[in-house]
Amino acid sequence: MTDEPEPRGESGGPDEYPTGDEVPDDALSPEDITLFDTDTNEVDDVNDFATAEWTESTTADERVRIVVKRTVSPTPVREIAETAAVSETKARNTLKSLVEEGVARVEQTDSGAAYQRDPDRYLIEQIHALSLTEGLVDRIQAAKAEVAEYREQYDTESPEELLVSDRSLTDEELTDVSHWRTTVRDLEYLRAAYRIRQAKENTASSETRTRGSDSSHASAQ
Structure with a gap:
């Protein structure tokens, strides 16, 4: 053993600790502790x-x-x-x-x-962006399955029908209504995005066939 002090550990603690004379006699209360000041500047x-x-x-x-x-x-x-x-x-x-x-x-x-x-322009842009995402069909199937579960659970076709029914709804059921509405809306957007994707693919295929037909016709002349 040596008289050299041990190096400070990874915890970053102090090299020197207070002596018994430096420790306060009374325990600190929450009021004695000053929180970090926020420098608004x-x-x-x-x-x-x-x-x-x-x-x-x-x-x-x-x-x-x-x-x-x-x-x-x-x-x-x-x-x-x-x-x-x-x-x-x-x-x-x-x-x-x-x-x-x-x-x-x-x-x-x-x-x-x-x-x-403009909400209409924004919606069109969002649906167009959605049409470019991966897993679009899977998301449509998942939304359809969720809507089907709500219909089976509450034995009604739509969240609006459930709201106007004579049934008294609990807070949890009202939350389900909100989620059901959101899922129906999302499903509409997903289907619209899928139709845009299909239209683009059909247009691209049609243009390819047209170019191929024109090329064959030119070669035959």
């Missing part, structure tokens, strides 16, 4: 840094488009401009262009024009 700095990075990596038009595509209710130009880190004038001009493009929808309110994403 540091939080502001982080937010400013994130905004600066966003503005450097995107254009003003791109930021307004991103913000409005996430806006689900009529929102004043001022709020959209603030979120997108652009001037109100720039936001207003870009929003007008997005309305013409069909991406945004405008509504006149007492305080002026308010904008939100």
Whole structure:
């Protein structure tokens, strides 16, 4: 054994511990413990840094488009401009262009024009994106099976019929109704996505056959 102190372990504990004279006589209470202080200036700095990075990596038009595509209710130009880190004038001009493009929808309110994403355009884009995903048929089958289970469990064709029936529903059953409705909606979206995929495949096959026929006809001449 040596008189050299043992190295500090991986736990990162202190090299020296308080002596008996340094330990307080009375036990600490929760009131004696000071929690970590939050430096609000540091939080502001982080937010400013994130905004600066966003503005450097995107254009003003791109930021307004991103913000409005996430806006689900009529929102004043001022709020959209603030979120997108652009001037109100720039936001207003870009929003007008997005309305013409069909991406945004405008509504006149007492305080002026308010904008939100166009729900029809957004739904079409979501269904199109869904048509490109893997396992689409499996998801359709799973949703169909879940709907069938609800129908068998409650002996009715739809969640709406269950709600208007004379049956008193528990909280758990009301939760089932909510999930049932969501599954029915998802199934409609999945089927729409599948029809889009089928249409694309049929169109591609038709174009391939047409090109093949034209090539054969040209070779025969």
